[in-house]
Amino acid sequence: QxxxxxxxxxxxxxxxxxxxxxxxxxxxxxxxxMGWFRQAPGKERVFVATISKSGDSTNYADSVKGRFTISxxxxxxxxxxxxxxxxxxxxxxxxxxxxxxxxxxxFAGGYDYWGQGTQVVVSS
Numbered sequence: 001q002x003x004x005x006x007x008x009x010x011x012x013x014x015x016x017x018x019x020x021x022x023x024x025x026x027x028x029x030x031x032x033x034m035g036w037f038r039q040a041p042g043k044e045r046v047f048v049a050t051i052s053k054s055g056d057s058t059n060y061a062d063s064v065k066g067r068f069t070i071s072x073x074x075x076x077x078x079x080x081x082x083x084x085x086x087x088x089x090x091x092x093x094x095x096x097x098x099x100x101x102x103x104x105x106x107f108a109g110g111y112d113y114w115g116q117g118t119q120v121v122v123s124s
Contacts, residue, residue, distance in 0.1 A: 002112070003025045003113075004096050005022065006096050006115040006117060008021050012086055014122055014123065016086050017084045020080065020096075021079070022080075022096030022115055024078065029077040030053055030074040032099060033098070034051050034072060036048040036049045036097075037108060038090075038094045038120075047106050049070040050105040051071065051079065052101060055071065058071075068081060068083050068084070069081070069082040069084075083120070090122050091122050093117040093119050095114055097111035097114045098113040099112050099113075100112070
C-alpha cells in the first residue's frame with residue numbers, strides 16, 4: 001500500500017502561483033511514477049502532469065504546459081506541482097496518484113493509489 005497526502009491548495013487571484021505537494025508513505029516511492037490530476041465540480045478527473053520514477057521525464061496537459069511544473073524528491077518521498085500564471089479555469093480539486101508508469105499514466109485508470117485531494121480556487 002502507498003498512502004498519499006496532498007497539501008498546498010488555497011484561494012489565489014488570477015495570475016498568482018501555488019505549489020502543491022504530495023507526500024508518500026508505505027512502499028518504496030521511487031518504484032512509482034507519479035501524476036497530478038484535477039477534477040472540477042460536475043466534471044471528470046483529468047490529467048494534468050506526470051513524472052517518471054527517476055524524475056528524468058515529465059509530461060503535461062496542453063492546458064497547463066508552460067505554466068505548471070511537476071517535480072519529485074525521492075529522498076523526501078514527495079512530488080510537487082508548481083503552478084504559475086493561474087487562471088480561473090484551473091479551479092479544481094487536485095489529486096496526486098502513484099502508478100507503474102508508461103502511457104497509462106495519462107489516464108486515471110492507470111494509477112494504483114490516490115490521495116484525498118487539495119482544493120485550488122482561482123478568483124478572477
